[in-house]
């Protein structure tokens with residue numbers, strides 16, 4: 001049995017999801033005539049209390065489009081130095097939109113309102129790039145699936161408003177955050193100018209993300225999506241999987257969170273593990289004992305059938321998901337407990 005915990009993107013569509021895909025009514029989405037895509041965009045927008053949505057091929061594309069619409073070349077974007085938007089998108093912000101970045105530090109990949117305020121360049125100083133956007137990520141991947149305190153997000157939003165910055169949420173895993181906090185999607189819709197949501201992560205769809213915002217923002221985003229080569233035609237087959245995911249795979253996310261916590265408890269007792277980072281959601285990061293290379297441990301675990309990812313020299317990431325069963329959880333624990341690591 002292969003247990004693949006490298007990412008929550010490794011899930012495969014279930015027969016029921018595929019059935020929904022097969023039955024989808026489709027049309028040409030560049031003409032805005034795909035009824036299933038229109039339904040998904042509307043459904044996601046309503047859920048988050050935003051005016052409109054745009055279905056895209058990936059979360060990288062929704063993020064990149066947001067930056068492109070919100071900024072002009074030379075503008076500066078404030079975000080955490082480990083945010084996906086900066087760290088994992090191939091330098092796309094700089095390449096696609098020609099922006100400058102102001103990279104903040106912060107515990108578990110999260111930034112604070114105070115730090116944001118302190119890094120907004122004075123708009124009347126011609127020497128400095130003009131700060132026009134701030135972006136946060138929730139849950140925070142590099143921060144171990146960390147969930148923001150909503151109050152901090154509110155305060156960042158207030159700072160953004162005060163200084164006329166646009167405020168973007170990389171909500172690739174926003175439903176994981178929603179599963180463990182009191183807020184509703186609409187609470188997020190109220191404070192952000194744009195939100196990116198992935199269906200291909202914990203929600204278990206094969207492809208796709210949606211970008212949400214005002215009608216005017218989405219109108220502009222649609223043009224940028226075309227320019228980026230992301231105008232798809234009968235992609236309603238994919239949107240059908242996303243609709244299915246919203247209807248069936250949101251409620252169960254705490255199941256993934258529970259499994260991540262169980263594994264964290266196991267890891268804490270192993271002598272080759274130095275530290276297990278706090279587990280808020282479905283991402284679990286742990287550090288290997290000093291001198292023990294994460295990459296070597298990953299190789300060893302893979303040889304036993306447990307796939308995970310080295311995140312840096314001394315840390316390893318495990319991500320639980322829809323296809324990770326209770327039986328696999330037991331097997332994974334057995335592998336972790338019995339593996340011979342020198």
Ligand SMILES: *Cc1c(COP(=O)(O)O)cnc(C)c1O
Nearest residue numbers: 058059060061084137141170172
């Ligand atoms: C996965 C992910 C994305 C988007 O990735 P794609 O693979 O392009 O869909 C964006 N932000 C975060 C935090 C992610 O984890």
